[in-house]
Amino acid sequence: MNHVPKRSETPQEFRWKLEDLFASQAEWDAEYGKVRKQIGQIASFQGKLKDAASISDCFALEDDMSLSAERLYVFANMRHHEDMADSKNQSLSEKAKKLSVEVNEALSFITPEILALSEDELKQLIQNPQLNVTYKHTLEQMLRQKPHILSKGEEALLAQVGNVSQAPGTIFGMMNNADMKFPKVKNEQGEEVELTHGRYIQFLESRNADVRRDAFKAMYDTYGKWRNTLAATLNANVTKNLFYANARHYPSALEMSLFGDNIPVSVYDNLIATIHKHLPLMHRYMALRKKLLKVDELHMYDLFAPLVDEFDMEVSYDQAKKTVFESLSPLGDEYRKELQGGFDNGWIDVYENEGKRSGAYSWGAFGTHPYVLLNHKDNLNSMFTLAHEMGHAMHSFYSDANNEYRDAQYTIFLAEVASTLNEALLMDHLLHKSTDPKEKMYLLTYYADQFRTTVFRQTMFAEFEKIIHRKAEEGEALTPQELCQIYYDLNVKYYGKDVTVDKDIEMEWARIPHFYTSFYVFKYATGFSAATSFAKQILDEGQPAVDRYLGFLKSGGSDYSINILKKAGVDMSSPEPIEQAMSVFEGLLDEMEKLTQNR
Incomplete structure (x- = not known):
């Protein structure tokens, strides 16, 4: 069509x-x-x-x-x-x-x-x-x-x-989305195009280094001009958090934010400490990226550049369903029978139509099967979206079937586990099936970048939040210079010596909306790590791990998140799940390096 x-x-x-x-x-x-x-x-x-x-x-x-x-x-x-x-x-x-x-x-x-x-x-x-x-x-x-x-x-x-108290977030949102205007930059065809938030990533994914650099500079030059206002806005948000923590008798703003889900601060600290220990893997990936891009210097604007020459995987909706179904065979017949029921019985709204909401989601109400909205395109990304959203849907299906209404709703801390696990099993399946080295490298890059953006980058964000709140709690002023220095130093630490950490990146803190929903981003990294840990256990151990995982899906919100995961064999209060995720990442790097040598 x-x-x-x-x-x-x-x-x-x-x-x-x-x-x-x-x-x-x-x-x-x-x-x-x-x-x-x-x-x-x-x-x-x-x-x-x-x-x-x-x-x-x-x-x-x-x-x-x-x-x-x-x-x-x-x-x-x-x-x-x-x-x-x-x-x-x-x-x-x-x-x-x-x-x-x-x-x-x-x-x-x-x-x-x-x-x-x-x-x-x-x-x-x-x-x-x-x-x-x-x-x-x-x-x-x-x-x-x-x-x-x-x-x-x-x-x-x-x-x-x-x-x-909502003012800092509201002011930031208005500035960031309505008032801030970015200059024009040249695209790959040499046409002048106005830079926007939506186009920024497209520019960074360009094969042309000049396009990437110009967009990067234009973005951070613009934020740099507003550094004092943006620092004051972020500062106001931190002050608000300290006010509420103090008024409600919490030892710190971090402990207040984790209290609702009953998550110990050790889980947050553990994530940062374990990722620090494995930063050499991130540095190794950066060295590999530099080699594959064939550049003398790897800049911050090169991190999204494609590593594989033009490669498009065409996947029809029927093929996507078939592949997702096959890839989830490690989860056993019971899971796949219910999944097939979802495919066959009107759970999914598949294609784009005039006026249809963009994006994808899984939603529903207790007592009726879940629903999934897609805007399917015949590509790899849409197949991963199908696996992801059906992971959410199956979590809701099992949760609703095994709990009373009040206990069926699982927390945000758990929400991304089932969806990301499905993606991990789909990726494992595709990598084992692939015989074309170019396709394999495309898939490995896709997966490695998920680790980079969801685990390493979100952990770096989480560390930045922890540092600035601690400094504010100790009475230090969060000046623009201080915020920029903290953020720049973290980038140097996380990306390593093979990356030229451009000075402009020091302003990136100013454009992250999640910093106004404080101490939230760590859930992306823990969710991804928990899912990767589950997937590894299921592929290594088989049925015992599958039984534990199905127990996790059936638990809904009947206990605190950390306890539900622990019963299922993923103890987020220990470094083990993050260690397991890192061993999967290391395996990807081994495969990529092997393919690079054979090229």
Whole structure:
């Protein structure tokens, strides 16, 4: 298809079956009406949450309301995503969003009211046989939070500060996305094109070194002109984190950010320490990149340059499904039977159509199978996207099938494990199948770059965040010069002597949006390491490791993330999973060096 088809022109077999969620608009409307009534009913519990019977009844109604609101919201938004220009679906989505806000407001009294009970009263409730295990788990989590919850008046004050606290991120977003304009640079055809965030990576992937260098310089010259404002904005964000950590009685901003998922600080520190130990592997990859690019100096703008001459793998959607299915055979028949069910029974919306939301995701609501949105192109990247999103979908499928609603939702810390594991098994399968040296080098480069960007680079970001927060906690000023020096020194350390670390890179901290969602990026590196560790165990050990992995998928959010992984054989509080990921990376470098010698 050369033209992008309308939604009505998309064959049924390539569309998801949203009628599995709601068979008709009338059914959606009926459920919407039911939730509206429940909003009034939940208020009757206010002031009564003191005993096990009232708390049980309240939690049961809360679950029923929340699930219905979720189902309504998911359906309305997925309808909207089919064609964003369709006004009927736009208004349905708005209606569902408003209901969601009202439901959250109606439920907001529950946690503060229960937390107003004394520690002893909460402990007695947790012991009460009238409460089911899921509700006890909720109360245990509340009890953990109790030392960090303030008096009613103080909480009200903090809530009012909420809008102010979003200011640094909002200001950065406006500057970065709306106000900051970049100069024009010449593309490979010699045409002057305005540099944008979206085009920047395309320029860095150019085969022409001049194009790469000019885009790199133009990008960081622009940020450099705003260095004082951007440093003040990042500084304000760090100050905000310190304020909340102090107000809520946490030892540090880092500990506050990890508290929700109950992740010990040692996990964060472990990641940085283990990656430091394995920086020689990163340096080895840089030396190899320099050799393959045949350059005298490897600059920071050469890190995305393609290492293999023109090579395109064409993969149809049917071929992608078949290859993904084959590649996941190490996970056993049970997993693949359910996966095939997903392929065959309307889980996936496959191709682009006019007005369809871009990108890809896996989503759904408890009690109905998951859904996957794709915009499939016949290439390698789209095949990896299919494997990735079906990893998420299968995680949700197993989680929902084996837990009650309240325990089924897994955390962000765990979310990328199942998706990345599928990609790791697909890559292993393709590498074993490949006989063409050029194809093999293309695949190895693709995988090695994932290690570079997801493990090493995100760990470097995580280390930068840790350093600047520690300095602020010690009363040091985070001047633009200080931020630039810290960031430049980290680049020198991480990339090694074979890379010419251009001075311009010292401004890169100024364009990373994740620094405004503090201490988040480390989850990319830990998730990737956990998935790589799982994949290695499954390929090395077979069935025992598969059983542990399926146990992980079935656990959902029934325990703290770190415990769920530990039970499945991946202990993120130890260096072992990151060590295993590094041994896989080392194997890739061995293969690449072997192929380079044979060229």
